[in-house]
Amino acid sequence: MAHVNLLASLPKLKRNIEKRAAAKDPKVIAEAKKFDELYWDGPREYGYGGYHYDGRWRSVARDIIAHLSLMPGVRVLDIGCGKGFLVKDLMLECPGLEVFGLDISRYAIMKAPEAAIGRLHMGTADNLPFPDKSFDCVLSINTLHNLPRERVITALKEIERVSKGKSFVQVDAYHTVEQKALFESWVLTALFHDYPQGWYDVFKSAGYTGDWDWTVVE
Numbered sequence: 327m328a329h330v331n332l333l334a335s336l337p338k339l340k341r342n343i344e345k346r347a348a349a350k351d352p353k354v355i356a357e358a359k360k361f362d363e364l365y366w367d368g369p370r371e372y373g374y375g376g377y378h379y380d381g382r383w384r385s386v387a388r389d390i391i392a393h394l395s396l397m398p399g400v401r402v403l404d405i406g407c408g409k410g411f412l413v414k415d416l417m418l419e420c421p422g423l424e425v426f427g428l429d430i431s432r433y434a435i436m437k438a439p440e441a442a443i444g445r446l447h448m449g450t451a452d453n454l455p456f457p458d459k460s461f462d463c464v465l466s467i468n469t470l471h472n473l474p475r476e477r478v479i480t481a482l483k484e485i486e487r488v489s490k491g492k493s494f495v496q497v498d499a500y501h502t503v504e505q506k507a508l509f510e511s512w513v514l515t516a517l518f519h520d521y522p523q524g525w526y527d528v529f530k531s532a533g534y535t536g537d538w539d540w541t542v543v544e
């Protein structure tokens with residue numbers, strides 16, 4: 327297990343915390359949690375504020391491929407793949423890599439770029455519709471915290487079950503009370519988030535053996 331920053335090359339999000347905090351009403355939160363059109367392509371207070379392929383995941387894909395020693399023929403699953411942009415970019419960066427995605431959002435899957443069409447499955451992270459050891463490598467970026475704690479543990483067990491050993495998860499965390507307060511004023515969809523120690527307890531309960539990193543709102 328290693329703590330590794332694989333998203334270092336991603337452009338830093340410009341977050342307007344004050345605007346989000348003001349706009350966060352229960353109706354907006356309920357809509358965002360549907361992970362439907364408003365979350366992806368509606369106004370910014372509902373989520374992404376319009377999410378289109380722009381190649382921003384290509385450099386992340388390169389770093390993932392290098393860190394996890396992925397090569398042609400290897401099977402990769404991206405849990406919480408959204409519109410499948412990382413699925414596409416992993417295959418662009420390593421032709422012959424067999425990449426698949428899974429997401430709860432039908433809307434996102436219906437917006438997949440051509441290269442990912444047919445590779446994205448609808449489902450939930452804590453009940454993966456795949457046999458044991460189906461994938462050489464399983465990724466899940468900024469997704470698992472959308473489940474409550476017990477289901478996060480189940481989802482991590484599912485990653486262990488379907489993977490042959492390599493995995494990487496990135497989840498919402500904070501290191502200080504200030505970061506926690508900032509996070510809580512920003513968060514829309516996350517149901518479980520914690521300090522690293524809280525996450526380590528979750529990893530241990532699940533028997534998670536892969537790599538990880540934190541998304542910290544700053």
Ligand SMILES: C[S@@+](CC[C@H](N)C(=O)[O-])C[C@H]1O[C@@H](n2cnc3c(N)ncnc32)[C@H](O)[C@@H]1O
Nearest residue numbers: 361406408429430431449450451467468469472
């Ligand atoms: C913040 S987005 C991250 C998308 C992508 N991994 C990325 O980093 O750009 C969170 C994703 O989690 C998905 N999601 C939420 N709950 C889920 C669940 N129970 N199982 C699978 N995916 C889920 C959402 O539809 C969305 O695609």
